[in-house]
Amino acid sequence: MNEVRAVGTRVEDLKGFRGSIRYVGSVGSTQGEWLGIEWDDASRGKHNGTHNGIHYFEAAPLGGSFVRVSKIKSGKGIREAVEDRYGSKHADEEFRPEDILEIQRGMKASLFEIVGMDKVRQAQKDYGKLNVISLRNMCVQFIDGDLKDFMPNVMSLDLGENLLHSWDEVFYIIKDLSHLKYLCVSENRLLTPRKSLPLPSLKEVRLKGNELRGVLPSFQPMNRRLSPRQTTIAMLGRITILNGTEIDRQERIGAEIDYWKMFGLDYIEAKKKDTSFFKPSSSLRGDCSNAWKRIRNKKVPLTMTIKALKILSKKLFKAPNLKDMELSYTTEKSKDVSIPLDDDMREISYFGVINETAKSRIVLSALYLGTGGKERELLGSFLNNPFKPRTRILLDFFRGTRLNSDNVSSCSFLSPLLEYSSKTRVSLYQTPLLRGFLKQLSPQRYNETIGLQHIKVYVFDNSVIISGANLSDDYFTNRQDRYIIIDDCEELADFFEELIDIIADFSYEMKSNNRLEWSGRTTNIEDNRDLYMSEFKERMNDFLSVKRICNEEFDTYSNEWFRCRLHELWNWLLQF
Structure with a gap:
């Protein structure tokens, strides 16, 4: 069960790339044993499993390659991983005084200290008392012994992003953990089992990133169902308050859109068969393409307000009044996505049209990206852009990887962008104050008190938006925040793009299948913090020095120009 050379085994190489073994044996006239790997990243390999005219295994055109066993990391058993994470491995690891001092400065809390670590370690070493165990991304590959007596009281077990490949092991x-209620095996590439698995005690299973055909008939994947709140809102058109929370117009529209996306085809099929089907409420209006029976082509500036657009539409189509007029926009590429233009005081660019018209670059830097309805519209506007501009997105590491109740993070939400264009780069900056054991120890939400990536700037071609708002539904709808729009300023747009690129080089980078890797362009923050910070400081100083020289030259030129104009004005006045 722990043999790394078995065909079908999931493996990870020394650079962090993962794949599945498809062949074991000799290759051509070479000596020794080779492993034929089908990589998860279809561009990672060198061929499709055929070498020198001999076909060894099946893979994508550039998804396969041969490697030696020495180039593959040793997989871990579950027990070994538990001991590494919770056992005595870190017993002698203490925080350096300079680490504590740096955290104090970062938090502006001179009294900050870490106490009781010996008690924490002692409690964690008693595996029999652990109720929650997380072994995410620890190269767990097999079961290395009995679990029933090793960790008998586990109720929640996270095995996501590991190297398990067999549902039999699951x-x-x-079977060994009788108290287990929650299990996560997401992103393990588990193959479809030969038969359904009985799961009598589990209440919740996370299965994203695995083959699910015919497996677990009593479960529905979490990312393919509506929440109870969404379903209730979509089906009850007159309800205004649910569980003590008011339902606003945007939430209703989002719920109904999701409902129709999930059940729309079923509704059409049911109508053909004269079968009853529960329709959602009618906040969503039908297509009115035949209402005027004519199309008018008109170019309008993105700075035009929705109210001005309504006035223009009234003149073009001789509409009776503005009060009942409802406008929306869609694109030729995605005709089934319609975004309502429902705020008269907003400019057209506010509703995301600017994303679809950007030709050369899009740069977004924020604390995090939400995962709601407005954010889906934003993502859709990226995907609908026919120009496929160079796209850079920078988020905070801890906020960007935090999962919501539907097991979705900013990272996983943005994954379609990586598949859409090779010119897209999604980076997550991690503060150097949180690394190593402190990073593992600090719970989510609390680690934000130590340090964050908080630059909020948005660049579209040569237009720059500087704001205090994050890219989340709250900021799109319920909150007011300041923002400054600077149009057609190439120098400023270049400055922010270069700044974000530098920070991205010192950050984690999102790869396919929601995998995070160090950018590879600088020293890894986990390997050597001091060298990392030295390189970062030097790079930023060089960047700012160049910009400072450019600004001084510009100021000198501006002063000289002003002096000349003043002299000309004085000479002109002397004529009178």
């Missing part, structure tokens, strides 16, 4: 885990 079954053995469940």
Whole structure:
């Protein structure tokens, strides 16, 4: 069960790339044993499993390659991973005084200290008392012994992003852990089992990133269902308050859109068969393409307000009044996505049209990106852009990877962008104050008190938006925040793009399948913090020095120009 050379085994190489073994044996006239790997990243390999005219295994055109066993990391058993994470491995690891001092400065809290670590370690070493165990991304590959007596009281087990490949191993885990209620095996590339698995005690299973055909008939994948609140709102058109929370117009529209996306085809099929089907409420209006029976082509500036656009539309189509007029926009590429233009005082660019018209670059830097309805519209506007501009997105590491109740993070939400264009780069900056054992120890939400990436700037071609708002539904709808729009300023747009690129070089980078890797352009923050900070400081000083020289030259030129104009004005006045 722990043999790394078995065909079908999931492996990870020394650079962090993952794949599945498809062949074991000799290759051509070479000596020794080779592993034929089908990589998860289809561009990682060198061929499709065929070498020198001999076909060894199936893979994508550039998704396969041969490697030696020495180039593959050793997978871990579950027990070994538990001991590494919760055992005595870090018993002698203490925080350096300079680490504590740096955290104090970062938090502006001179009294900050870490106490009781010996008690924490002692409690964690008693595996029999652990109720929650997280082994995410620890190269767990097999079961290395009995789990029933090793960790008998586990109720929640996270095995996401590991190297498990067999549902049989999942079954053995469940069978041994009688108290297990929550299990996450997401992103393991588990193959479809030969038969359904009995899961009598589990209440929740996370299965994203695995083959699910015919497996777990009593479960529905979490990312393919509506929440109870969304379903209730979509089906009850007159309800205004649910569970003590008011339902605003945007939430209703979002719920109904999701409902129709999930059940729309079923509704059409049911109508053909004269079968009853529960329709959602009618906040969403039908297509009115035949209402005027004519199309008018008109170019309008993105700075035009919605009210001005309504006045223009009234003149063009001789509409009776503005009060009942409802406008929306869609694109030729995505005709089924319609975004309502429902705020008269907003400019057209506010509703995301600017994303679809950017030709050369889009740069977004924020604390995090939300995952709601407005954010889906924003993502859709990126995907609908026919120009496929160079796109840079920078988020905070801890906020960007935090999962919501539907097991979705900013990272996973943005994954379609990486598949859409090779010119897209999604980076997550991690503060150097949080690394190593402190990074593992600090719970979510609390780690934000130590340090964050908080630059909020948005660049579209040569237009720059500087704001205090994050890219989340709250800021789109319910909150007011300041923002400054600077149009057609190439120098400023270049400055922010270069700044974001530098920070991205010192950050984690999102790859396919929601995998995070160090950018590879600088020293890894986890390897050597001091060298990392030295390189970062030097790079930023060089960047700012160049910009400072440019500004001084510009100021000198501006002063000389002003002096000349003043002299000309004085000479002109002397004529009178």
